[in-house]
Amino acid sequence: MCRTERPGDGDDIDEVVCAAFGRDDEADLVWALREQGAISLSQVAEYEGAIIGHLAMSPVQVNGEDTGWLGLAPVSVWPDCQQQGVASAMIREALDSANELDWAGVVVLGEPAFYRRFGFRPASELGLECAYPGAGDAFMALALKQPVPTGLVSYHPAFDDLA
Numbered sequence: 001m002c003r004t005e006r007p008g009d010g011d012d013i014d015e016v017v018c019a020a021f022g023r024d025d026e027a028d029l030v031w032a033l034r035e036q037g038a039i040s041l042s043q044v045a046e047y048e049g050a051i052i053g054h055l056a057m058s059p060v061q062v063n064g065e066d067t068g069w070l071g072l073a074p075v076s077v078w079p080d081c082q083q084q085g086v087a088s089a090m091i092r093e094a095l096d097s098a099n100e101l102d103w104a105g106v107v108v109l110g111e112p113a114f115y116r117r118f119g120f121r122p123a124s125e126l127g128l129e130c131a132y133p134g135a136g137d138a139f140m141a142l143a144l145k146q147p148v149p150t151g152l153v154s155y156h157p158a159f160d161d162l163a
């Protein structure tokens with residue numbers, strides 16, 4: 001079952017993110033984004049009352065301006081629960097919510113073969129470029145509204161701390 005993050009979920013989310021990535025960095029990023037009020041959408045997946053998956057979306061800027069676009073990151077699934085469609089279910093639900101909440105589009109840095117199935121395309125095809133050099137086709141975009149802004153996409157500064 002997927003649902004929106006609720007107050008008090010933070011520690012359980014922290015455990016899932018640490019376990020998924022095998023280190024603290026992404027979990028620290030989630031805390032930093034939450035503390036700075038930069039999480040626009042936070043989705044968890046539950047199984048038998050336990051949180052087994054999490055994803056966050058935070059606003060990105062295009063050419064230094066707010067354009068209603070979100071960055072999807074990080075996405076985490078408890079290692080024992082991977083390859084069972086948990087991330088796919090969370091991503092579909094989060095994209096539906098982003099659309100309903102009137103966000104203009106979503107970018108993601110990830111595996112093209114995985115994200116293509118949700119409608120993401122190489123961001124370069126839409127005229128969007130990642131501020132992190134070398135992202136290539138791993139930088140993908142899904143427009144929810146037209147027109148699509150074009151230019152350089154930058155994530156929240158908390159992402160700069162990620163190695």
Ligand SMILES: CC(C)(COP(=O)(O)OP(=O)(O)OC[C@H]1O[C@@H](n2cnc3c(N)ncnc32)[C@H](O)[C@@H]1OP(=O)(O)O)[C@@H](O)C(=O)NCCC(=O)NCCS
Nearest residue numbers: 020021073074075076077082083084085086087088089114
């Ligand atoms: C990347 C990650 C989030 C994917 O989570 P997941 O829950 O395993 O993802 P899904 O199960 O939805 O999809 C992954 C694969 O499982 C397959 N799958 C989906 N439903 C399935 C099911 N019911 N049974 C078996 N396999 C299934 C998908 O087809 C996909 O396979 P493919 O890409 O080889 O085609 C997870 O592996 C993870 O937490 N990794 C560590 C953190 C990370 O790297 N995050 C991404 C960067 S932010």
